[in-house]
Amino acid sequence: MTQPADADGLERLGWTGFRGLAPGSIDPDPGLNLIHGDNAAGKTSLVEAIYFLARARSFITHRTARVIANGQDAAVVNGRIRAQGQAYRLGVGHQQGETRVRLNGADTRALSESAWLLPIQVVNTEVQRLLTDSPDGRRAFLNWGVFHVKPGYRADWRRYRRALQQRNAALKTGHRQLSATWEPEMAEAGKRVDDQRRAFLAKLEPVCQKLWQQWLPDRSIEWRLRSGWPDGSGLDEILDTHRDRELAQGHGLYGPHRADLRVLADGVDATAQLSRGQQKLLVTAMRLALTELWGEQRAGRPVLLLDDLPAELDAGHRRALLDYLLCTPAQCFVTAIDATQLPLEAHGQWFHVEHGRVTAV
Numbered sequence: 001m002t003q004p005a006d007a008d009g010l011e012r013l014g015w016t017g018f019r020g021l022a023p024g025s026i027d028p029d030p031g032l033n034l035i036h037g038d039n040a041a042g043k044t045s046l047v048e049a050i051y052f053l054a055r056a057r058s059f060i061t062h063r064t065a066r067v068i069a070n071g072q073d074a075a076v077v078n079g080r081i082r083a084q085g086q087a088y089r090l091g092v093g094h095q096q097g098e099t100r101v102r103l104n105g106a107d108t109r110a111l112s113e114s115a116w117l118l119p120i121q122v123v124n125t126e127v128q129r130l131l132t133d134s135p136d137g138r139r140a141f142l143n144w145g146v147f148h149v150k151p152g153y154r155a156d157w158r159r160y161r162r163a164l165q166q167r168n169a170a171l172k173t174g175h176r177q178l179s180a181t182w183e184p185e186m187a188e189a190g191k192r193v194d195d196q197r198r199a200f201l202a203k204l205e206p207v208c209q210k211l212w213q214q215w216l217p218d219r220s221i222e223w224r225l226r227s228g229w230p231d232g233s234g235l236d237e238i239l240d241t242h243r244d245r246e247l248a249q250g251h252g253l254y255g256p257h258r259a260d261l262r263v264l265a266d267g268v269d270a271t272a273q274l275s276r277g278q279q280k281l282l283v284t285a286m287r288l289a290l291t292e293l294w295g296e297q298r299a300g301r302p303v304l305l306l307d308d309l310p311a312e313l314d315a316g317h318r319r320a321l322l323d324y325l326l327c328t329p330a331q332c333f334v335t336a337i338d339a340t341q342l343p344l345e346a347h348g349q350w351f352h353v354e355h356g357r358v359t360a361v
């Protein structure tokens with residue numbers, strides 16, 4: 001999709017002390033950005049810097065200190081972002097174990113104050129882990145997915161988590177009555193969380209199906225949300241019925257914190273049915289569909305990071321994915337080792353990365 005020059009999105013990105021990148025800056029295209037360079041040139045580091053700006057953490061490591069360049073004491077990423085027609089200055093830095101986020105020159109209290117500016121999704125060679133890893137990642141996918149569609153969701157989720165923690169503390173110390181007092185709050189907030197997740201999935205599914213049918217035409221893909229408590233019963237009822245068991249365990253066993261999104265191919269677990277390349281396509285479709293849905297919200301413009309896009313995909317599927325990127329509402333950053341792997345010569349802005357230096361081509 002050709003974007004006007006003043007379209008929403010990331011207009012400027014600058015960094016110092018970040019991974020192996022030499023201090024630098026780029027002015028990204030509002031649509032498509034194509035980044036190429038040899039192994040270890042710094043391509044992943046560049047897209048990681050964009051993610052760091054958007055989410056104040058890395059998608060590579062939980063140890064944020066690792067993004068600091070060897071021998072430096074701080075990593076800082078700055079961005080100029082246009083959202084709803086307005087310009088914002090966002091800065092994220094990590095130093096001495098602390099991450100600070102500054103928006104328009106002032107410290108922000110919560111990530112949610114700035115997170116709406118750059119709703120971001122990553123597709124890389126680890127993308128299949130959404131299917132193969134524990135439910136935590138799938139719950140995070142749901143939580144961020146809903147948050148960007150319904151900003152009020154965060155408050156419901158927080159309210160639920162607080163009631164859960166209080167009830168868990170009571171369960172741990174064997175306080176039957178105290179644990180029961182937290183249940184109405186937990187059940188009410190928990191139902192709101194579950195309802196919003198289901199409404200969000202109902203919107204997302206047709207967008208995913210469109211892509212799945214194009215990219216995996218021989219497979220029938222579907223998902224099932226497990227709420228985190230048995231179907232057909234209210235959470236209040238379940239908490240009441242199972243209190244003794246939960247007291248014996250010392251923590252709560254039911255609720256949306258135990259939800260899972262099971263993804264099936266031809267009726268069975270997708271990981272048992274599909275090749276790695278097919279799993280990549282399946283999850284890529286989910287992440288792209290999410291950015292399409294976010295794009296309709298007209299809050300912050302969604303950003304898609306596709307690191308090493310050609311990996312594990314045959315020429316036909318690569319082409320299909322690149323064709324999709326030409327019409328997505330998201331601002332895209334795509335990396336590959338060789339420019340010829342991204343046959344989009346006439347499109348977007350190209351960058352070359354060499355020994356940590358990024359140059360617009």
Ligand SMILES: Nc1ncnc2c1ncn2[C@@H]1O[C@H](COP(=O)(O)OP(=O)(O)OP(=O)(O)O)[C@@H](O)[C@H]1O
Pocket residue numbers: 018019020021037038039040041042043044045046066067068069070337
């Ligand atoms: N904190 C750090 N300080 C300095 N250099 C680092 C740091 N973290 C990683 N590096 C180095 O940065 C280099 C670039 O890594 P990066 O993963 O960005 O490369 P890439 O271009 O994506 O490579 P590939 O195509 O092989 O995936 C690597 O040599 C790595 O050792």
